[in-house]
Amino acid sequence: MRLQRVSIFWKCKLKPFYHTPTPRFISQDNTQPKISAASDLNHLEVCPTWPADEEPELRANVLRDMRIIPNFITEQEETTLLAELEPVLKRMRYEFDHWDNFCGGVIAGLCLLSSAVMRLEHPEKKHLAVDALLERRCLYIMRGVARYNMSHSVCGTSDSVWRGATVPRRRRVAVILRQRPLTQHTQ
Numbered sequence: 620m621r622l623q624r625v626s627i628f629w630k631c632k633l634k635p636f637y638h639t640p641t642p643r644f645i646s647q648d649n650t651q652p653k654i655s656a657a658s659d660l661n662h663l664e665v666c667p668t669w670p671a672d673e674e675p676e677l678r679a680n681v682l683r684d685m686r687i688i689p690n691f692i693t694e695q696e697e698t699t700l701l702a703e704l705e706p707v708l709k710r711m712r713y714e715f716d717h718w719d720n721f722c723g724g725v726i727a728g729l730c731l732l733s734s735a736v737m738r739l740e741h742p743e744k745k746h747l748a749v750d751a752l753l754e755r756r757c758l759y760i761m762r763g764v765a766r767y768n769m770s771h772s773v774c775g776t777s778d779s780v781w782r783g784a785t786v787p788r789r790r791r792v793a794v795i796l797r798q799r800p801l802t803q804h805t806q
Contacts, residue, residue: 662687662754664782666738668746677764681739681749684763691758697731704731704792723798724767727760728753733789736779739769750774752781 663682692700730753737759740748749769753759761771779786 662689662752662757664750664752666746666748666750669748674741674744674747677741677747677768678749680764681769684761684765685739685749685751686760686762687751687753688758688760689754690756691729692756694756697756700729700794701731701792704794708792721800723800725760725762725798726766727758727796729794729796730755730757730759731792731794733791734786735788735791736774736781736786737771738774738778739765739771741768742770750781752786 660682663685665678665682669678732755734752734754737751737753738748739751739761751759753773765771773791774780776788779788
């Protein structure tokens, strides 16, 4: 396996947001509208296979630690970011491997071009699951219980359903940001 590091983001205007109490984004006119620090729970749904009385603390913690910020960037910012990414993506091969075990406690993803449904499920008890609607241009943040106690994957075409409606699968680019591993996780 060959891991390529892409350094095109060194000038990126999106700064680390998980250290600040309220995440922000910077638009072209340098205004910084506030985005709620709480997750948009309208984009998270506990699957009906998870009984309300089974593992209620786990359920509450997953909903707390999986955050989705809709419309994190504008359509113009998405276009600008894709213009910078496309030349690099054309030179890279698709990476099928998953590297979440080699990073720290926060994983964030910026969804570009298309929406998707992500499923978080307990590794041993698959019926304990939460679906997350990752709309185009949203930012999702996994930490804590959502990061370490649940597996996650983007649903395939047949399972890409949100509240009864099919979420069409089109080309999707996900810009994934991973926190550096803490010392205790690298030993």
